[in-house]
Amino acid sequence: MEKYEVVIGLEVHAGLSTKTKIFCGCGTKFGAEPNSEVCPVCLGLPGVLPVLNKEVVKYAVRAAIAFNCHINLYNKFDRKNYYYPDLPKNYQISQNYFPIAVDGYVEIFIDGEKKRLRINNIHMEEDAGKNLHSEDTGLHDASLVDFNRTGVPLLEIVTEPDMRSLQEVEKFMTALRNVLLYIDVCDCRMEEGSLRFEANVSLRPIGEHQLRQRVEMKNLNSFKMVLKALKYEIERQGKLLMEGGEVAQETRLWDDKEGKTYLMRSKEEAHDYRYFPEPDLVPVIIDEGFIDRIRSSLPELPSAKLERFCGEYGLPPYDAEVLTSDRLLSGFYEGVVNIFPDAKTVSNWVMGELLAILNEEGVDIENCRISPGRFAELLEFLKGGKINALSAKNVLREMFHSGKDAREIIEEKGISQISDEESIKEIILKVISENPGPVADFRKGKKKTLGYLVGQVMKATGGRANPEVTNKLLVKALEDSGGEV
Amino acid sequence: MKITSEVVSHIARLCRISLSDEEHKLFTLQLNQILAYMDKLNKLNIENVEPTSHVLHLENVLREDKISPSLPREKMFVNAPDKHKGYFKVPRIIE
Numbered sequence: 192m193e194k195y196e197v198v199i200g201l202e203v204h205a206g207l208s209t210k211t212k213i214f215c216g217c218g219t220k221f222g223a224e225p226n227s228e229v230c231p232v233c234l235g236l237p238g239v240l241p242v243l244n245k246e247v248v249k250y251a252v253r254a255a256i257a258f259n260c261h262i263n264l265y266n267k268f269d270r271k272n273y274y275y276p277d278l279p280k281n282y283q284i285s286q287n288y289f290p291i292a293v294d295g296y297v298e299i300f301i302d303g304e305k306k307r308l309r310i311n312n313i314h315m316e317e318d319a320g321k322n323l324h325s326e327d328t329g330l331h332d333a334s335l336v337d338f339n340r341t342g343v344p345l346l347e348i349v350t351e352p353d354m355r356s357l358q359e360v361e362k363f364m365t366a367l368r369n370v371l372l373y374i375d376v377c378d379c380r381m382e383e384g385s386l387r388f389e390a391n392v393s394l395r396p397i398g399e400h401q402l403r404q405r406v407e408m409k410n411l412n413s414f415k416m417v418l419k420a421l422k423y424e425i426e427r428q429g430k431l432l433m434e435g436g437e438v439a440q441e442t443r444l445w446d447d448k449e450g451k452t453y454l455m456r457s458k459e460e461a462h463d464y465r466y467f468p469e470p471d472l473v474p475v476i477i478d479e480g481f482i483d484r485i486r487s488s489l490p491e492l493p494s495a496k497l498e499r500f501c502g503e504y505g506l507p508p509y510d511a512e513v514l515t516s517d518r519l520l521s522g523f524y525e526g527v528v529n530i531f532p533d534a535k536t537v538s539n540w541v542m543g544e545l546l547a548i549l550n551e552e553g554v555d556i557e558n559c560r561i562s563p564g565r566f567a568e569l570l571e572f573l574k575g576g577k578i579n580a581l582s583a584k585n586v587l588r589e590m591f592h593s594g595k596d597a598r599e600i601i602e603e604k605g606i607s608q609i610s611d612e613e614s615i616k617e618i619i620l621k622v623i624s625e626n627p628g629p630v631a632d633f634r635k636g637k638k639k640t641l642g643y644l645v646g647q648v649m650k651a652t653g654g655r656a657n658p659e660v661t662n663k664l665l666v667k668a669l670e671d672s673g674g675e676v
Numbered sequence: 677m678k679i680t681s682e683v684v685s686h687i688a689r690l691c692r693i694s695l696s697d698e699e700h701k702l703f704t705l706q707l708n709q710i711l712a713y714m715d716k717l718n719k720l721n722i723e724n725v726e727p728t729s730h731v732l733h734l735e736n737v738l739r740e741d742k743i744s745p746s747l748p749r750e751k752m753f754v755n756a757p758d759k760h761k762g763y764f765k766v767p768r769i770i771e
Contacts, residue, residue, distance in 0.1 A: 209741050216744030225762040230746050236755075246741035267729050274692055276766045322769055328760075335763035463690060473734040 195394040195432065197425055198402060199360055200352035201417075203367060204345050205377040206318060206385035207250050213317045213344035214241030214284065214472075221383045225337040233317075233342035235280030240471050243268075247344045248475060250376040251291045251315050252485045254346055257374045257492055258310050260295030264477050268315075268469040273462050276336050277320040285347075287466040290314035291477075297370070298494055299362040300512065308363050309351040318343040340384070346376070352391065352402060357418050364388065364414050365516070369493045373518045381413050388417050393438065394428045404440040408452060411445055420445040424452055496521055504534035513542050519556045526563025531570045540570060544584055548591050560594040561587070569597040581654050582606045610657040612664060615648070618656070619668050622647045633669055641665065679707040 212219060215232035232239045248266075255262045269287040295310035320341040325331050348367070354360050368386065371377040379386040393405040406424060411417045423445075428438050442461075443452040491499070493515050500511035500521075515521045520541070527537045545566070549559060569590070573583045578601060589600045601607050609615060622644060623630050629640040641662075648661050684704045688695050695703065749762075758765040 211741050211743050216739070216742060217746045218743050226752055226764070227749070227762075228746050229752065230744075234747075242737060242739045244741050245738040248738070272690070274690075276769055323763065324769065330760070330765075332768055333758075333760070333765050334767070334769040335760055336766055337763055463686075465690070468729045470730070473730050473732055473737050475738070476735050 194396055195429055196397045196399075197355055198352045198393050198395060198405075199354040199421065200391040200405075201348075201350045201354070201360070201363065202389040202391070203348040203350075204318075204387040204389075205254075205348065205371055205379070207247060207344040207346065207376055208378050208385075209244060209246045209250065209344055211244055212342035213244050213247050213315070214342055217342065219343050221380075221385070223339055225335075226339060228339045229341070233279070234338060241284065243472060243475065244344065247315055248291075248477070249485060250344070251313065251346055252477065252482055253374045253376055253489060254348070254371070255292030255295065255313055256482070256486050256489060257370045258292070258295035258297060258313065258348070260292035260310060260313060262292050262477065262482055263289055264479075265289055266291050266315075266475040266477065268472045269466045270469050271316075271464045271466055273464060275319070276334065277322050277338075277341070279320070279338060279341060283317060283319065284469050284472070285316035286314035288468075297363060297366050299359065299366050300508065301359060301362065303508065306359070308353045308359070311349045311351050313346055313348050316345050316347055317341070318345050352393075352405075357421055360390070360421060361414065361418060364417065366493070369516055369518075373490055373493055384412075387412070390417055390421055390424075392421055392424050392428070394425065394432060404438050406438060406440070406452075407442045409442060409444055409455065410447075412447075416445060416447055419447070419450065420452060423450065427452065490518070493518075504528065504538075506534060506538055510535075510538045510542060513546075514538065517556060523556055523559075523563050523566075527567045527570070530564060530567035531574075533570075533574075536570060536574075537567075540566075540587075544587050548588060552591070559591065561590050565590060565596045572597055572601065576608055576610050576657060577601065578606060578608050579654070579656075579658055582608065606653065606655055608657050609652055609655050610660055612660060615652075615656055615660055615664055616668070618648055618651050619661070619665050622651060622665075623668060630669065641669075644669075677711060679704055679711060683707075 206219075209219060211217060212228075212233055215230050217228045217230050217233055220228065232241055252262060266286065267289050268284050270282040271285045271287065272282045274281055290312040292313040293311065295313065296307045297310065299306050299308060318340050320336055320338040323335040323337070325334075328335050350363070354363060368379045371379055371386070377385055381387070388411045390408045390411060391405045392408070393403040395401070395403045406428070408420050408424060411420055424443070431438055440458045442455045444455040445452050496515045497508070497511045500506050500515060501508055504511075506514070514524045524537060524541050527541065528534055531537060545559075545561070549556060566587075569583060569586060572578050572586075573580060578586060582601075586597050586600050586606070589595070589604075590597060593600070595603075626644060626647060629643050633640045633644070644665055645658070645661055648656050648665065649658075681700065681704055684695070684700055684707065688700075688703075753759045753764070756764050
């Protein structure tokens with residue numbers, strides 16, 4: 192497949208976390224009883240009029256700024272016409288001719304290099320309902336429809352076909368999700384459908400600049416599915432091209448169980464949406480003052496924070512990328528650094544130990560019982576020699592599970608570090624007398640046995656001996672008495 | 677553009693309506709008349725006319741993000757031909 196270059200673009204649907212729907216006052220809570228958050232407006236009953244939710248415009252402008260877009264001050268809505276049972280009006284209100292934002296980008300790092308992936312446009316629209324088929328309902332002659340999701344506000348974010356590898360797609364999705372979470376417009380719960388992806392993919396010979404016929408893929412409900420489906424489709428198209436065939440422009444459906452894509456509709460069957468201006472809604476005119484107020488209310492965005500972490504704390508880009516990948520995690524990090532200002536040590540402990548525990552336990556930082564203050568206290572104890580690194584790791588785990596602070600755990604378990612030379616010397620002499628073999632080996636010049644003997648001291652103290660002091664005293668003891676043998 | 681008999685069939689299919697032969701002829705004629713009128717409009721000098729997307733001189737009609745009551749369940753299905761356990765029931769959907 193080396194002869195071909197992969198060309199990928201994405202369409203993203205982000206369900207907004209407003210309290211109410213885009214054109215009516217129905218709630219948007221996920222998981223409500225079927226058809227309990229529905230009214231004549233979202234049901235499309237005759238005679239109703241939609242009225243735009245102010246908050247949706249704000250959310251859209253937030254996203255437009257965060258994705259570096261040009262914002263169109265003049266906005267209006269259009270009808271996208273198609274027949275499907277999840278769409279009670281038989282048209283979806285969307286923005287076709289004047290989307291709220293155009294010409295943006297997302298920046299990602301690929302092998303340390305910054306790459307800009309362009310966004311064609313962002314527009315506001317309403318979501319459709321949810322259909323249940325026989326595999327969910329057990330009914331073979333009918334489908335069921337829940338209109339709760341109908342009218343939930345969406346931002347559709349359409350990229351340019353700028354992605355050239357699965358790695359870039361993954362980085363883009365992560366960066367996009369991260370921005371949406373930072374600016375608090377979407378909870379990005381893919382399992383609840385609040386963040387959905389469709390992917391367009393084509394292959395072309397390396398060096399060719401024209402775009403080829405693309406295949407659009409639907410039913411991609413997780414990052415993993417997007418990547419799996421793309422991998423499958425790239426291989427399918429590559430094989431077709433190698434055999435001298437041609438890729439048809441079509442829409443394919445990803446079947447996750449089978450791990451395959453299936454033809455959903457061909458170009459000939461493609462929808463003819465017959466867009467026209469929505470007569471039930473008047474134009475929305477935004478002014479610069481409105482945009483400025485929203486701009487100044489936005490939190491620091493991940494890309495800016497990443498650069499600041501590198502500059503202000505002197506962190507390597509990798510550390511900064513991991514720490515800023517989650518707004519709450521970056522807040523936690525800064526909370527610790529404010530108290531314990533050794534930035535790299537904090538980074539090592541947050542990225543290494545803390546994230547390992549959170550991953551193992553499947554808990555996110557939001558629900559972690561360790562506060563930045565307590566985390567900093569633990570690092571103080573480590574630095575001050577009260578505990579050694581091994582104990583600190585265990586104490587951290589205990590803090591996570593019990594919710595107690597480090598001091599309490601250290602006292603309870605009696606694991607404060609032994610740094611007092613007399614106590615350590617006593618144990619060393621005992622270890623030396625109990626291990627004549629290794630001691631003799633050391634004295635014969637097998638310096639490697641030192642590690643074993645240090646281990647024995649640690650074992651005898653339950654890991655509490657200060658490793659530096661132990662090392663120093665052990666070497667001294669072995670060499671001092673070495674002359675006597 | 678000329679509206680042919682095929683175009684009328686296509687539009688009818690998109691709208692999920694079936695037309696009798698008479699209606700088919702009638703709509704072919706009427707749609708062509710409408711387009712002919714558009715041609716007439718196209719001849720107007722509109723150099724100094726702002727484009728408009730709406731007949732009302734209104735803008736920014738917006739609502740606060742406040743929840744208002746949804747339809748009570750007993751009213752929900754009054755007009756629905758069929759329902760099942762709180763869902764609208766429709767003929768089996770085949771994509």
